Amino acid sequence: MSKHWENLKTVYVRERFLVVSNVAVMTVTFLVLGFFLSTAVGMQTAIRTLEEQAQITLFFKDEYLEADILALKEKLIGDERVLSTRYISKEEAFDIFTDINRDEPILLEAISKDILPASLEIRAAKLVELTNLATEFESIEGVEEVKFFKDIVDRFRQWANIVYIVGGTLVLIFVGLSFAVVMSTLRLTINSKGDEIEIMKLVGANDDYVKKPLLFQGVFFGLLSSFIASVLILIIFTSVHFFGIFGATSVLVLVPGVKIASWLFLIILVVLLLLFGGGLGYLGSHTAIKKYLKY
Amino acid sequence: MPQIEFKNIVKEYEPGNKVLDNVSFTIDAGEFVFLVGPSGVGKSTLVKLLIREEIPNEGEVLFDGLSELEVAEGMETSLVSSPTSVNVPDLPYERLPELRRRIGVVFQDFKVLKSKNVFENVAVALEVGGASENEIREVVPNVLSLVGLAEMIEKFPKELSGGEIQRLSIARALAHEPDVLVADEPTGMIDPKSTEEVVRVLDKINSLGTTVLMATHDNTIVDSMKKRVLRIEEGKIVSDKEGGKYSE
Numbered sequence: 001m002s003k004h005w006e007n008l009k010t011v012y013v014r015e016r017f018l019v020v021s022n023v024a025v026m027t028v029t030f031l032v033l034g035f036f037l038s039t040a041v042g043m044q045t046a047i048r049t050l051e052e053q054a055q056i057t058l059f060f061k062d063e064y065l066e067a068d069i070l071a072l073k074e075k076l077i078g079d080e081r082v083l084s085t086r087y088i089s090k091e092e093a094f095d096i097f098t099d100i101n102r103d104e105p106i107l108l109e110a111i112s113k114d115i116l117p118a119s120l121e122i123r124a125a126k127l128v129e130l131t132n133l134a135t136e137f138e139s140i141e142g143v144e145e146v147k148f149f150k151d152i153v154d155r156f157r158q159w160a161n162i163v164y165i166v167g168g169t170l171v172l173i174f175v176g177l178s179f180a181v182v183m184s185t186l187r188l189t190i191n192s193k194g195d196e197i198e199i200m201k202l203v204g205a206n207d208d209y210v211k212k213p214l215l216f217q218g219v220f221f222g223l224l225s226s227f228i229a230s231v232l233i234l235i236i237f238t239s240v241h242f243f244g245i246f247g248a249t250s251v252l253v254l255v256p257g258v259k260i261a262s263w264l265f266l267i268i269l270v271v272l273l274l275l276f277g278g279g280l281g282y283l284g285s286h287t288a289i290k291k292y293l294k295y
Numbered sequence: 296m297p298q299i300e301f302k303n304i305v306k307e308y309e310p311g312n313k314v315l316d317n318v319s320f321t322i323d324a325g326e327f328v329f330l331v332g333p334s335g336v337g338k339s340t341l342v343k344l345l346i347r348e349e350i351p352n353e354g355e356v357l358f359d360g361l362s363e364l365e366v367a368e369g370m371e372t373s374l375v376s377s378p379t380s381v382n383v384p385d386l387p388y389e390r391l392p393e394l395r396r397r398i399g400v401v402f403q404d405f406k407v408l409k410s411k412n413v414f415e416n417v418a419v420a421l422e423v424g425g426a427s428e429n430e431i432r433e434v435v436p437n438v439l440s441l442v443g444l445a446e447m448i449e450k451f452p453k454e455l456s457g458g459e460i461q462r463l464s465i466a467r468a469l470a471h472e473p474d475v476l477v478a479d480e481p482t483g484m485i486d487p488k489s490t491e492e493v494v495r496v497l498d499k500i501n502s503l504g505t506t507v508l509m510a511t512h513d514n515t516i517v518d519s520m521k522k523r524v525l526r527i528e529e530g531k532i533v534s535d536k537e538g539g540k541y542s543e
Contacts, residue, residue, distance in 0.1 A: 199406045202346070203467060204396035205423035206389070 004216040023225050025181045026280070029174040030229030030273050036167035037269055038233075043160040045252045055124050056134055056148040059117040064142030069118055072140065076122060081133060083123040090118050117144060178280060183288040207293050215285050222281020223274060230270040237266060296359055296380065297321035298506055299345065299475065304354035306340055306530075314340050315351070316530040322508060324359075324474070327501040329517050330510040331541055332527040338510035341527075342479045345508075346398055347383050347391060356383040360397040360474040396424055399468030399505075403480035405460045407452050413439065413463055414448045420470040438466045442496050458489020465496055469505075476500055478509040482516065490516065514541035 012019050060069055076082045094113035101107050124130050134148045197210050252265050299322040306315040315337045322328050330338050343349040344356050359380040407416050417435045439445050442462040452460055461481055468476055482490040494516050501507045517524055524539030
């Protein structure tokens with residue numbers, strides 16, 4: 001092992017610029033990958049959160065009695081397309097309004113609890129049912145207005161898809177680029193050592209003897225780059241959390257149905273990046289060496 | 296049974312351009328053989344075929360040097376021409392290191408490692424074969440002493456003369472105690488005095504039992520040594536004489 005470290009030191013001393021630029025490109029790749037994965041998980045979380053919000057809100061006319069609304073609520077609970085319902089009386093609506101606008105005394109003075117309508121918040125079992133349900137609700141007697149968030153969810157989905165596609169493409173490009181850079185760097189190293197490798201092969205070295213130090217280099221540079229990227233990501237996320245944008249205890253949706261704490265996500269992200277870094281380093285150097293062993 | 300046998304060898308680097316055309320000859324263990332002829336007639340190709348740097352288009356290169364165990368481990372029975380003789384082009388890739396440890400090679404351009412000193416240059420040949428440090432410390436001074444470089448153990452190639460560098464490359468080729476030493480134009484890049492030293496070393500090695508095959512176009516050496524001379528011209532063996540001369 002100490003021999004591998006010695007080789008690594010020699011490579012750094014001889015080809016410092018090459019090593020630094022290679023590590024820099026790979027670090028950028030892993031940063032992009034890290035941010036893409038974080039964005040994907042963030043988007044997933046946002047979509048799930050949106051879906052879990054009240055999806056349809058029915059506002060009732062003032063003359064429609066609470067007893068009628070509650071009767072309607074009971075009826076809707078029996079509908080399999082409806083997941084849950086929540087009644088918000090005029091009083092509760094006023095309390096919510098007051099809470100939201102507690103810093104706006106003038107506004108609060110102008111509004112009395114009679115002005116705000118009673119409402120029913122309804123969650124549909126499936127997002128695809130939203131439009132049908134909303135149309136049906138509009139025809140119910142006593143309903144003044146139906147609001148639902150289909151458009152917002154749809155638009156958000158569209159953006160999320162764009163982010164997935166663009167981000168995914170960027171990551172693929174960077175992974176390809178990084179793979180090419182690792183290979184080119186190692187090829188340059190191998191070229192500079194070409195005579196040595198040829199001589200070693202001619203005096204009876206087997207492939208492993210020639211390959212091992214170069215694979216070690218590839219894995220080391222891959223791990224180093226992904227480690228730097230991980231540290232940068234942790235610093236950025238911690239700073240974002242410090243400014244209150246990203247809560248350390250907030251729950252993220254890793255994949256649909258799996259929720260994890262954000263700190264756990266960061267650990268998974270770092271482990272993934274390190275694995276990817278080591279793997280890419282190994283694969284890149286393995287491919288680069290292969291070409292030079294065929295004599 | 297001969298130690299080396301080239302059997303009906305045809306080699307083309309480009310289609311239709313035969314560098315070697317139906318070449319056949321044998322070399323027995325312990326022989327010293329000169330392979331002579333003008334530049335570009337296929338001498339180096341024969342050397343490359345023997346250590347499988349190249350593969351022939353037709354024919355067999357038989358080598359009787361790998362032990363039965365090595366042969367049995369690495370090759371299918373059908374590839375083995377006799378109990379211990381192997382057809383080099385059929386040798387599995389992973390068995391090449393063994394072949395190359397049984398056939399030491401000395402090149403015209405030395406192929407020594409410039410960043411390593413004399414001791415390390417020889418040691419590397421043993422290292423790649425998995426020799427222990429003790430073994431390396433024991434063997435390296437012995438082979439360096441055999442080629443007359445015992446006093447230069449710490450020196451780097453740039454501090455040596457052409458002849459000394461070539462003797463260093465001979466020492467490296469001998470580190471594994473090979474059965475055969477192949478020298479491809481070993482004196483092509485050194486002065487006459489150094490040439491004498493190198494040839495003397497090769498003769499000494501041969502007298503200790505190692506088969507020597509030397510490709511050269513240096514007529515002075517060939518004429519003075521009175522060894523077996525194989526003459527190759529336009530890809531064919533045109534003469535094969537014991538105690539021959541360059542021009543015969």
